[in-house]
Amino acid sequence: MPVNAPHVLVIGAGVAGASVAYFASRLGARVTVVDAGRHAASTVPSALVNPVRGQSGAVDERAVEGLRLTWALVDGLAEAGCPVPHGRVGVLRPVPDGRARQKFERHLPPELPHAWLAPEEVPVPLAPGWEHALWLPEGGWLDGAAFTAGLLAASGAEVVLGRAVGWDARSVTLEDGQVVCGAAVVRCGGSVGASWASEAATHRAGTLLTLDRAVTDVPVSFGAYLAPAAVGGVLGATFEAPAASWREPTLPLRSLGWLLGRAEALTDLGGARVVGRWGGTRLSGLVTGRTPDGVWRLCGLGSKGFLLGPLLARHVAGDVVRAAPG
Ligand SMILES: Cc1cc2nc3c(=O)[nH]c(=O)nc-3n(C[C@H](O)[C@H](O)[C@H](O)COP(=O)(O)OP(=O)(O)OC[C@H]3O[C@@H](n4cnc5c(N)ncnc54)[C@H](O)[C@@H]3O)c2cc1C
Numbered sequence: 001m002p003v004n005a006p007h008v009l010v011i012g013a014g015v016a017g018a019s020v021a022y023f024a025s026r027l028g029a030r031v032t033v034v035d036a037g038r039h040a041a042s043t044v045p046s047a048l049v050n051p052v053r054g055q056s057g058a059v060d061e062r063a064v065e066g067l068r069l070t071w072a073l074v075d076g077l078a079e080a081g082c083p084v085p086h087g088r089v090g091v092l093r094p095v096p097d098g099r100a101r102q103k104f105e106r107h108l109p110p111e112l113p114h115a116w117l118a119p120e121e122v123p124v125p126l127a128p129g130w131e132h133a134l135w136l137p138e139g140g141w142l143d144g145a146a147f148t149a150g151l152l153a154a155s156g157a158e159v160v161l162g163r164a165v166g167w168d169a170r171s172v173t174l175e176d177g178q179v180v181c182g183a184a185v186v187r188c189g190g191s192v193g194a195s196w197a198s199e200a201a202t203h204r205a206g207t208l209l210t211l212d213r214a215v216t217d218v219p220v221s222f223g224a225y226l227a228p229a230a231v232g233g234v235l236g237a238t239f240e241a242p243a244a245s246w247r248e249p250t251l252p253l254r255s256l257g258w259l260l261g262r263a264e265a266l267t268d269l270g271g272a273r274v275v276g277r278w279g280g281t282r283l284s285g286l287v288t289g290r291t292p293d294g295v296w297r298l299c300g301l302g303s304k305g306f307l308l309g310p311l312l313a314r315h316v317a318g319d320v321v322r323a324a325p326g
Helices: 015-026 063-079 098-107 144-155 190-196 253-266 305-323
Strands: 007-011 030-035 047-049 091-095 115-117 132-136 140-142 158-161 164-167 171-174 179-181 184-187 202-211 220-222 224-228 233-239 274-284 287-290 296-299
Touching (some): 007 164, 007 171, 015 030, 015 144, 015 305, 030 144, 063 144, 144 305, 184 305, 190 274, 190 296, 224 253, 233 274, 287 305, 296 305
Parallel strands (some): 007 184, 091 220, 184 296
Antiparallel strands (some): 047 140, 091 132, 115 132, 164 171, 202 233, 202 274, 220 224, 287 296
16 A cells, blocks of 8 residues: 555445445555444345336436446456355346336437347246336346445455544544544445434335245346345335434334235245345435535435445545545
């Protein structure tokens, strides 16, 4: 490490913070990550890397670049000895009717490889009623916790376990009174971090069911999603009403009934058994860049943490390292 390498402090070791740490260290920075070790949405057991979002089919203008970077990182982590369970197997988006298809088509950029399939051509037998299916060959799924931990390990960052209760442009104060000083501070605290900092934001708690086996070999998504996971498969996700702050996760029984109904509308579940659940909270309203107090931010990744998180982190890390005194 160069003698005058800037020392970058990152609060939060979810996919946002781990990605900032990874790219900052590749740019020559010395990095310390402070993490409370609690409530990271990034431990999602199977995250879709899906460029075509929701039931409107919206495509972020950075989606193609983001998805290719995420897969390049998965490859790089494997080479560095941090394999990430994943399936770069495509994503299937069943679409109920011609009107919905038109809506999707309006959003599809020419540079995003895709194909429209008739129900009899799809790689997964769909339940009756779907008129069209959009095939996204570059999509897939990955293990959120392994990807995030791999980036953090590959960054070589020093990790300090603890909750940050104060920060300014050059320092972070921990709950136990310890002060860590550096050349720049980047806050990547996700939903729980925004809540601990009493910031106004929109939080949505979500629950996935983990299954004893993958119902489909490729992720299938419309309303709900079925996807393989490192162990078994997942059925995701319920999303509860937006809330003004993070809350301790509960078991949303009513929403789980809805989720199972949505899954059966996608395909035959073939007797797959529910073996567990995973809950997390996503934060909407992307904030990226330097705030007036001199602290950098990357948070509010919404449902695109693994599609756009690393790409946005690469931009933030570049700006931070360029601006930080060595
Ligand atoms: C049910 C569900 C399903 C999802 N599915 C997908 C999907 O299929 N594809 C996809 O791309 N995305 C998906 N997401 C979204 C994705 O999980 C999030 O966008 C992403 O994980 C957010 O990452 P983050 O690093 O911003 O926050 P987090 O992962 O929440 O990490 C924040 C970290 O910061 C720490 N922290 C916060 N404040 C402090 C502090 N003051 N001091 C110390 N540490 C602190 C926390 O303890 C935590 O470890 C899903 C989310 C949910 C809830």
